[in-house]
Amino acid sequence: MDAVFQTDERQNAAGDLRKTLDRLMRHWYWFVLCAILGLFLSWLYLRYATPSYKIKGKILVQDDQKGSDLPGEEILNQLQMFNNKSSVDNEVEILKSRSLMEKVVRDMELNTTYFVEGRVKKTEQFVKLPFTFHWLTLKDTLDEVKYVLKPLNEKEFTLNYKDVSRKAAWNDTLHLPEGIVWIRRNDLFPLQNDEYLIKMQSIDNTVSDYQLLLDIDIPNKQVSTIDLALTATIPDKGEKVLNKLLDAYLQASVEDKNRIADSTISFIDNRLVIVSAELAGVEKDIQQFKQSNQLANLEEQSKLLVATTGDLSKQLTEQQVRLSIVETLEQYIRDEQNNKRVVPSSLIIQDPTFIALVEKYNSLQLERERALLSNTEMNPFVQNLNQQLKGLRTDLQNNLASLKQGIQAGLAGLQHNANVVSSEIRSVPGKERIFLDYSRQQTVKQELYLFLLKKREESAISKSSNIAIARIIDRGKSEPLPFKPRRALTYLLGLIGGILLLSAWLYLRELLNRRVTDKEDITKNTPAPILAEIGHNAHHERVVVEKESRSPVAEQFRAMRTNLQFILSGKKEKVILLTSSMSGEGKSFVATNLAAVLALSGKSVVLMEMDLRKPKISQMLGLPNQVGFSTYAIGKVSLDELIKPSGIHDNFWLIPSGPIPPNPVELLLLERTEQLFAELKEQFDYVIIDTAPIGLVTDAQILGRFADATLYLIRQGYTFKQQVQLTKELYQQRKLPKINLVVNDIKAKDGYGYGYGYGYGYGYGYEETGTVNVFTRIRNTLVRK
Incomplete structure (x- = not known):
């Protein structure tokens, strides 16, 4: 019984489907017309729609943190139990930064766009512009403003904006409510249109628009490459914007390194002046001492003591040099005028903790400078960076104090040993002892002077060899076909849309129809039998x-x-x-x-x-x-x-x-x-x-x-x-x-x-x-x- 019932249900379902298909096929010509109409509308849309292209580029970032000497790190990474922050992620954030995009917008004057009137729509022009607007001054807060430029001849034009019309000559400078603009004529391209539409908007709005169009992604965590994609309606313009962004990024990276090198060289130059003066003073004292005491050569007289005190003098010299550097850095950090400067890295004491603090401090100083390009001192983000820098300066001072105590303790031990030797030197004539003191001071100053000269040369060499942290693998290049609208998909949607629209209309007409149209409308509403059916009397x-x-x-x-x-x-x-x-x-x-x-x-x-x-x-x-x-x-x-x-x-x-x-x-x-x-x-x-x-x-x-x-x-x-x-x-x-x-x-x-x-x-x-x-x-x- 159940099998018979299921068979009846299948037959009824098949009958309903056939009935529905028959109803639709009765209007086959309408389906053909609607399909043709859908294809025509799709063609019309593709004809006048503004296409969007993907401009893609790729860079390789130098990332030393991709490898590590930690035993078993590879296994821990696979288990996601060890997460080491990658510098690639930091570079992605730099590429997304507003300051970098703002530099591109200002350099390329992207806040000014040019349009020409077509038969149906306005089309943006970028490549073959017969003229360009160069803003000498521009208001910061600027709503979108539209200008209509009508060329009169090869020498003059009229500029209409709002309710004002002005006549001027090419290459003139105009004072407009929005600022001062220089309208430069490009003679390479002729004036082919009766009028041009120029749209102006604020730098901030333009930067925000381009940031939304930019997509930056890391393919996977195993590589240090970054993929960039920019959406643009004009391929040439998109390529230039993306390549300009890459160049600005690489230039900023080199400038950050050069800024650190310049700061180090400036610091060394200042110290060289001081040390050179101190060394000259010690040498002058030795000269006066020898002249006043008529001493020609004390080497033979003090050979024995020199041999005995040689090691102690060398150790004392090294410790004094270290102490001098620590005191110098401590004075440099304590000076309030250096709060906004980076700490010289070439003079860093070889202490791992202090090195890490200096690197972090310099990174925050550079990040603070970039933030101040587009923000004020009162910005919460800048205030937060100031607080972090203040805490790091305290940590640096504490670390230097600890280093200084250690060096002073070492000096105290060496000095104790030196005192023992000094007790023996008392037997040496007083002149020899005084001469040894002068010689010791000369040696300390000379070692410090040579050390500073060496570091200066190293800093100068490092500056000349500074390169960007990344290199370009693929410059910005547009895809040959727009990614939207897609022609095949648009035609398919137009075809399906035309058919579905007619089907929906037929269905709604049937659903909302209150009158009898077929036999089922009768049999569902009454048990009375149908005796006859009379056709239409044409x-x-x-x-x-x-x-x-x-x-x-x-x-x-x-x-x-x-x-x-x-x-x-x-x-x-x-x-x-x-x-x-x-x-x-x-x-x-x-x-x-x-x-x-x-x-x-x-x-x-x-x-x-x-x-x-x-x-x-x-x-x-x-x-x-x-x-x-x-x-x-x-x-x-x-x-x-x-x-x-x-x-x-x-x-x-x-x-x-x-x-x-x-x-x-x-x-x-x-x-x-x-x-x-x-x-x-x-x-x-x-x-x-x-x-x-x-x-x-x-x-x-x-x-x-x-x-x-x-x-x-x-x-x-x-x-x-x-x-x-x-x-x-x-x-x-x-x-x-x-x-x-x-x-x-x-x-x-x-x-x-x-x-x-x-x-x-x-x-x-x-x-x-x-x-x-x-x-x-x-x-x-x-x-x-």
């Missing part, structure tokens, strides 16, 4: 059923006649009532042609025009309506005077409605009306009643007591779905006898149900003027169904 004929008529609509009425045999099964069942939900659903048309098709079969038929409020049949057939049911009901005419020939067929008779009465319902309730139906049943084989819509008045229900069968008219595309539910109540509560539905005015292009006449129609190749009689085939098909 020729607008009142009577389509004639003896020689072979049209599809005529054949559908013949099929209805056949189906009526299954409803009116008894010999005394002759009366057929036609009604509908509202006016305009074709009751009169169907009633007239039904009567005609029954008359063609040799039966006597009388058609009663019982829509006493809006009669149409008499007018449709061109018959007078002065005498009819309304005059008969009040006893003014007899039955013989009431019944009139229709003029269509000899077996087809008509009872007109007569003049419109003021009380139609009361006439239908008269006893004379009941007598009329009794007499008509005796005289005719069929009695067809065309009554008023049951959805508006109760005439049909009153006449229903005389009827043997009821045909309820539903018109495709006209009857509301909600009105179909009215037949459900009439059918279930049997308010009218043998209710059957007749669907009228079915249009083949709307694909109602499954075709005219339960499966036949135009598809059989049946022609109205054809000679093949398919009525028997249709009837047999109906009987089988």
